[in-house]
Each structure stands twice: as C-alpha cells, then as structure tokens.
Amino acid sequence: MEKQSYQYIENPLQVTRREFITIGGIVVAFLAIPTVWITLVTSSSSRYLQARTKGLYQDDTKAAVRVSHGNKSVARYYKEFGGTPLGQISEELLHTKYINRTKVLS
Amino acid sequence: MNVTAKTYQKGEIPGVIAINATVCKGCDACKRHCPTGAITGMFGTTHRIDVDLCLSCGQCLINCPFGAPYETSDTVDEVIAKLKDRNNTVVGIIAPAVRVAIGEDFGLPAGSLVTGKLYGSMKKAGFEILDNNFTADLTIMEEGTEFITRARHALFGEKSEHGGEIGPLPQFTSCCPAWVRFVETRYPTLIPHLSSAKSPQQMAGTVAKTYGTNVWKKSPESIYTVGIMPCTAKKLEASRPEFNAAYKYNKKNGRGLTNKPYPDVDTVLTTRDLSRLFKKLKIDLAQEEEVAGGSLLADYTGAGTIFGNTGGVMEAALRTAYAVLTGSELKPLEFKPVRGLQGMKSASVTLKDAKYNKEVTVKVAVVHNMAENIQPVVNEVLAGRSPYHFIEVMNCPGGCINGGGQPVCSSGSSWISAIRPWFAWK
Numbered sequence: 001m002e003k004q005s006y007q008y009i010e011n012p013l014q015v016t017r018r019e020f021i022t023i024g025g026i027v028v029a030f031l032a033i034p035t036v037w038i039t040l041v042t043s044s045s046s047r048y049l050q051a052r053t054k055g056l057y058q059d060d061t062k063a064a065v066r067v068s069h070g071n072k073s074v075a076r077y078y079k080e081f082g083g084t085p086l087g088q089i090s091e092e093l094l095h096t097k098y099i100n101r102t103k104v105l106s
Numbered sequence: 107m108n109v110t111a112k113t114y115q116k117g118e119i120p121g122v123i124a125i126n127a128t129v130c131k132g133c134d135a136c137k138r139h140c141p142t143g144a145i146t147g148m149f150g151t152t153h154r155i156d157v158d159l160c161l162s163c164g165q166c167l168i169n170c171p172f173g174a175p176y177e178t179s180d181t182v183d184e185v186i187a188k189l190k191d192r193n194n195t196v197v198g199i200i201a202p203a204v205r206v207a208i209g210e211d212f213g214l215p216a217g218s219l220v221t222g223k224l225y226g227s228m229k230k231a232g233f234e235i236l237d238n239n240f241t242a243d244l245t246i247m248e249e250g251t252e253f254i255t256r257a258r259h260a261l262f263g264e265k266s267e268h269g270g271e272i273g274p275l276p277q278f279t280s281c282c283p284a285w286v287r288f289v290e291t292r293y294p295t296l297i298p299h300l301s302s303a304k305s306p307q308q309m310a311g312t313v314a315k316t317y318g319t320n321v322w323k324k325s326p327e328s329i330y331t332v333g334i335m336p337c338t339a340k341k342l343e344a345s346r347p348e349f350n351a352a353y354k355y356n357k358k359n360g361r362g363l364t365n366k367p368y369p370d371v372d373t374v375l376t377t378r379d380l381s382r383l384f385k386k387l388k389i390d391l392a393q394e395e396e397v398a399g400g401s402l403l404a405d406y407t408g409a410g411t412i413f414g415n416t417g418g419v420m421e422a423a424l425r426t427a428y429a430v431l432t433g434s435e436l437k438p439l440e441f442k443p444v445r446g447l448q449g450m451k452s453a454s455v456t457l458k459d460a461k462y463n464k465e466v467t468v469k470v471a472v473v474h475n476m477a478e479n480i481q482p483v484v485n486e487v488l489a490g491r492s493p494y495h496f497i498e499v500m501n502c503p504g505g506c507i508n509g510g511g512q513p514v515c516s517s518g519s520s521w522i523s524a525i526r527p528w529f530a531w532k
Contacts, residue, residue: 046447048217052203052507053504056206056414057445059411060411060412063411066439067429068246068422073405074405093316094303097348098289098290100290100294101290101294
C-alpha cells in the first residue's frame with residue numbers, strides 16, 4: 001500500500017480559539033437581531049388586532065338580537081318613516097351615486 | 107390646499123393626510139403600508155404624499171415610527187364649541203370599532219369593550235347618541251336587499267320592483283370610503299359593481315336630520331352631526347358635496363326653515379380626536395358610569411357591531427340574506443369562513459330560494475389589507491372571470507378596528523414602540 005500524502009495548514013486565518021469564539025458570537029448575535037425584531041413587530045401588531053377583533057365578536061355574542069332584520073328599532077324606522085328597503089324614500093336618502101374621478105374635476 | 111389636485115370635487119377635503127417634512131426621516135416604513143403607492147421620495151429624503159393617489163386611509167399615519175404623517179383636518183375645538191352652545195343638539199355617531207379601541211387611550215387593555223362607558227362619557231360631554239351600529243343594521247337591510255335583487259335578476263331574470271336599473275354581479279360593498287375612492291380614481295368601469303347603499307356614517311347623518319327630528323323633537327337646522335370614526339378617510343367622505351340628502355328632502359317636504367344647505371354629517375372626529383376631546387373636557391372614560399344609549403337610534407344588533415371586523419359586513423349580510431331567501435334563520439349564526447386575518451377569504455353557501463323554489467349557491471369573498479390583496483380580485487372582475495357574487499372590501503388590515511383613526515402607540519400599532527423601551531431616550 002502506498003502512503004497517501006495530503007496538505008494541511010494549521011490555523012490559516014491566524015485566530016486564537018478565544019478570538020474565534022468572540023467573532024462567532026458576534027456574528028450569531030447579529031443574525032439573531034432581525035429575527036427577534038421581526039417577531040416583536042409582528043406579534044405586537046397582530047396581538048392588538050386580535051384583541052380588538054375579539055372585542056367586537058364578544059359584543060355580537062352577548063347581543064340579545066344578532067340579525068339586522070331582527071332590529072325592532074330599524075323595523076320601526078321603516079314603518080314610521082322610511083317605507084321599505086330600496087323604496088322611494090330609501091333611494092332618496094340612503095343610496096348614492098359614484099363619480100368617475102379619472103376625469104379632471106377641479 | 108394643493109392647487110394641482112385633480113381628483114377632488116369642489117368642497118371636498120383634498121387629502122386628509124400630509125407628512126410633516128421636519129419630522130420625516132425618509133425611512134420608507136410608510137411605503138409598505140400605502141395601498142396606492144401615493145408616497146414619493148427616495149430613501150433617506152423627506153417623503154411627500156401625492157393627493158390624487160392618496161385614499162386618505164391613514165395607514166401611513168398609524169404605522170410611521172416617527173409620527174410624521176398628520177391629519178389636515180382637526181375639528182375638536184369646533185365640536186367643543188358646538189357642545190357648549192345650548193341651541194344645538196350635537197349628535198355623536200359612534201362607529202363599531204371605536205368601542206373596542208378608545209379604552210386604550212385611557213389606560214385600559216387593548217380590545218376592551220367599553221360601549222357603556224363611551225355612552226356615559228359622550229352624554230357627560232353633551233352628545234346625543236346615534237349608534238352607527240343602528241345604521242349598520244339599516245345598511246344591511248338596504249345593501250342585502252340590493253344584493254338579493256341583483257342575484258335574482260342575474261339568476262332568474264327578475265325585474266326591479268321599483269323600476270330602477272339593476273347593477274351587475276359581483277356586488278362590492280361600499281362601506282369603506284378608501285375602497286370607494288380607489289374604484290373612483292383607478293377603475294371607474296367597476297362603479298356599477300359597487301353597492302349603491304351609502305356607508306353607515308352617511309346613512310346616520312341623513313337619518314339624524316330627517317327621522318331624527320321626530321326622535322329628538324328638534325329642527326333639522328339645530329342638529330349638528332359628528333361622525334366618530336376609526337377612520338381618517340371618513341373625513342373626506344363626509345365632505346363630499348352630494349351628501350346633503352337630508353337638506354334636499356327637508357326642503358322638498360316643507361320641513362326646512364332655512365335655504366342654507368347643510369351637510370348630512372357636519373364633521374368627523376377620529377377615535378384619537380374623541381380621546382383628545384374627552385381629555386380637554388376632563389372626562390376620564392375609564393372612570394365613567396356605564397349608561398344606555400337613550401333613544402331608539404342607539405339600538406343595535408350583533409350583526410351591526412361586527413361591521414368593524416374584516417368579514418363582518420359579509421357575515422351580517424349573509425345572516426339577513428339567508429333569512430330573507432329561505433324564510434329561516436342561518437344556523438349557526440357564526441359564519442366562520444369569513445372571519446380571521448387571512449388576506450383573502452372566500453366561502454359559498456348553498457340555499458333554497460323559497461320564492462323560486464330553486465337551489466342556489468352564493469359565492470362570497472372578503473378582502474382586507476388592500477395594499478397587498480386587492481389587485482388579483484379587481485383583475486378577475488375586470489376580466490369578467492370572477493366566480494363570486496358578493497365581495498366585501500376593507501382597505502385596512504383587519505378591517506376598521508385597525509383603521510387610520512385608531513389610537514396609535516399605546517397598543518403597539520407602531521413597530522418602534524415595541525423596541526422603544528430598550529432605549530433611554532423616548
């Protein structure tokens with residue numbers, strides 16, 4: 001059997017073990033900062049979003065009536081004043097038209 | 107006023123949001139949140155807003171880490187003056203999303219539901235209350251009926267009962283003023299798809315100055331309506347000159363005293379503005395008594411209140427449309443597929459139209475966070491390939507609860523508040 005020769009350079013960058021650990025630590029810390037930051041940012045924004053969303057669904061769950069057509073005051077409005085949905089008064093007061101704003105307006 | 111603005115009618119606020127050049131650091135954070143790319147300026151230089159592209163949604167304002175964007179319209183002092191003037195009946199129109207956010211400005215945890223305390227504080231300040239949830243229910247009656255009319259026209263060829271023209275499907279919701287302006291400035295061919303129903307705020311203003319005169323026993327001229335909204339775009343919406351339907355109605359029917367036109371909604375305060383108003387009047391909302399609304403215009407249902415969440419309008423509309431079409435209530439009432447923070451949600455409901463005795467499948471979609479999610483939906487409808495019948499669109503991520511008029515730093519809606527405690531300076 002022939003003896004295999006190979007080249008090996010001990011410590012090519014000339015850093016001590018201590019320096020290597022220090023540099024490695026700094027690199028890891030820098031890589032970690034954006035991760036921490038992104039989680040902080042996303043979690044804080046979705047946390048308050050979820051809290052407010054939950055608040056409104058809570059308001060729905062505890063409501064005695066949970067459907068719009070069951071709102072007695074709305075029914076009273078139509079009976080005393082508004083007529084029917086899409087009726088003449090509704091068209092006049094509760095509906096609108098939109099504007100093409102791609103033409104110069106002012 | 108910007109003299110070159112082209113997309114505003116006379117009398118409208120030409121852009122509610124502007125950037126304070128001395129505060130802007132040019133960090134580009136706002137650009138990620140802008141639905142139309144209206145913010146110009148290189149990274150590192152002072153940014154500006156193009157008012158013709160701007161929808162006034164205020165997402166840049168609540169997401170700027172330095173607080174550079176500000177509102178050009180501030181009427182807190184005007185409203186306080188009206189409250190002190192005893193000749194006026196000042197009506198506060200409270201949007202759904204305000205009641206789960208305003209507590210944050212008074213030290214309560216995020217998401218606290220404070221309807222009773224809010225009513226109490228408003229009464230103490232001198233407001234009469236018209237809960238916008240009442241008109242949200244009214245919106246469902248109008249918009250839901252409109253949807254049923256459009257759907258029956260498309261499916262069964264039914265003619266309009268009132269002889270009017272019937273719009274095409276899919277029907278888009280029209281509650282969100284930023285979305286409406288987006289359509290009007292970019293895709294006017296989609297206008298027929300928008301529901302003709304006014305937003306709940308505009309319905310509220312009109313109802314307050316017509317039917318409301320019987321409720322409060324006041325003349326329409328003495329009623330001063332204040333929209334209290336989680337939204338900056340509502341300020342622009344209220345300033346649209348065509349929104350004086352109550353004036354026209356009263357004049358036509360001999361109910362008016364003056365010939366001076368008045369708007370349906372006189373002014374709009376954001377949730378932040380209202381907190382400021384309470385603080386100026388030394389009212390601490392957190393310590394207030396819980397009281398009831400006080401008139402039938404403050405009665406609302408669970409369907410009205412969920413308008414503030416993404417998917418809420420759709421869920422409320424489905425509950426009513428289902429009942430009207432089939433004659434029985436939707437069970438369970440919670441319609442889960444349209445809930446949650448997923449960018450684009452879709453669902454379908456198969457039901458039997460009792461009038462025609464036929465099975466129909468209603469396909470609906472819900473879009474929020476327009477900056478990221480709107481384009482594919484719009485493209486589909488423009489190309490005539492949209493599989494949906496009814497589409498809800500809200501500009502802000504999460505819906506109105508995260509609107510541009512909501513409290514900012516206390517809850518961490520600005521990303522820098524999350525890291526601010528790490529630094530000695532504030």
